[in-house]
Amino acid sequence: MKQEFCFSFYENLASIHTIEYQWSGVRTTYEEMVSRIFALQKKEGFKAYSEKRCIMAYPRAGITLKICDYAFPTVYVCINPRILSGDDHSYLGIFSAAPENIAQMNEKADETLNACGIPCSLDQMELCRVDLCLTLVCNVPELIPILLSCVKKADWDENYKRIFFREERKNAKEANENSFRIASKHYCLTVYDKRFERQQRDHLPPDCPDALLRVEFSLQSRAGIEYHTRTPGMTHDKALFYLGQQSGRILAQKLRDLLGTGVHVPYGLLEEMVDRQPDLKSKTRKRLKSLAMNFLLCENGWKAGQMFCTELPQNIDQDRCYRNLRRRLEQMGLNPVPVPADVHLPVPSLAMIVETILESGHFSYQMDPDALFASQGV
Structure with missing residues (x-):
């Protein structure tokens, strides 16, 4: 008897997952900034890389600060906008880049930067990374490893290189089996079993579908972002709104170009x-x-x-x-x-x-x- 194989987007959405900014116009010293953050958040989870003069700070759910002591201090702000701007802390969902949601994200990010003594707002920083994302829900879990196997044998662009989890990572072999990543100078394409990833992190929601395949295309530079927004110098809010609206089309085109269709x-x-x-x-x-x-x-x-x-x-x-x-x-x-x-x-x-x-x-089709x-x- 034939069975119907069905695919859909989780939450019917393709949009933005992660956003990163950087700022190098710092007038205070590296030590002053780090001291201020530790004074405010002594009991929070910090991880210091003293050999690189780098501090990772997590002052609020959905936002990470990375402060580096290069020739002059540089601040990186990495945001999960869905978590920062709302009460839903599920890592399955994707941010809906509507203007009001972007404004709420900006407001909460600026509050956090001000509390940590970083004298700038997001709109003064450089938008340097945007991850476009969708999650496929499938009614047949057995199809997920088959799709991943086919993806890994594709003939992608020679400018992209395959990226693997290193052996020192816990469960690196299983992680590599359940994921695929290629990267170039400005972009990165990732396909992975989202359910497996959540299980590894012990954050699998009880209502999680049985089969989830996440697709992410990361614009990892200002040049990459400006190329896909088609307007150099576009304001951050407009760029994020545009990319949110176009993310499905961009993801589909990248899958076709890099992995083939049919x-x-x-x-x-x-x-x-x-x-x-x-x-x-x-x-x-x-x-x-x-x-x-x-x-x-x-x-x-x-x-x-x-x-x-x-x-x-x-x-x-x-x-x-x-x-x-x-x-x-x-x-x-x-x-x-x-x-x-x-x-x-x-x-x-x-x-x-x-x-x-x-x-x-x-998307659906029938097959024995x-x-x-x-x-x-x-």
Whole structure:
């Protein structure tokens, strides 16, 4: 019997999760600022990095101060706006960047800065990081590790590098299995099992859905923020409102650009679909199958692409051939990354899921789940 596989956005929202500011116009000394903060909050949780002359302070829920003694003191303010601006301290939800919510966040942040003796307000600081975010809710938990597996084999932009949790971190192996992160100079894309992350932190709400997949795209510099707001010098409030409104579209485009779109299918099915294309030359059919096989066997998309190009004749433009084959698969509605070898049914790509939800409010498809459950040992 076929089952309906459904995806939606948690709280029907794609918006902003974290905001960071920095300020270097400090007239007081590093020691004066640190002394003032410790005097005000002696019993709060501080962590000092004396070797780096850096203090982390948590003076209020939803806001973190980082004070660094560089050539001149620099203050970083990291804000979880949903928690700072409201009474809901759940780490599942996302901030709704409506003008009134942004104004409330600014007011509470300025109160905190003033109480800590930092002589500036948020609008005097430089907006240096904005995390755009959405959380997918799925009715079939077994799909989450499959989607993560497919994401990890994508052929992302060469300007991005894969980031792993280091071995000294507690449960680093499990954290790497349940998450994926790539970063460039100005941006960072993260996909992870949100339910697993909350369990690791012992903050899993009792009403948490059974399957949550978080997608975050972090604009990690003023240049990155100005590029996506399209207006250099835009005021902070307007920039945050614009990014909140456009976050779903930006996230969908980044998933498509970096991870590809279409459907992940078993390799055998991809072979059949390629053979059914009436207008393909035999050479092209062979190359499409070889390309997909490399994605199935190799650790990641970069290695798959490199391995495939070594199979091509030296007298042709290998990069152009590779791009043309990728484009052909996309036209067929296929992602070059097949599902894992022990999965025997198609799975939609993250980009496809997100784009459809943005258009219609939800994504669903029907499929016989027996092969999926068998692969998961259910």
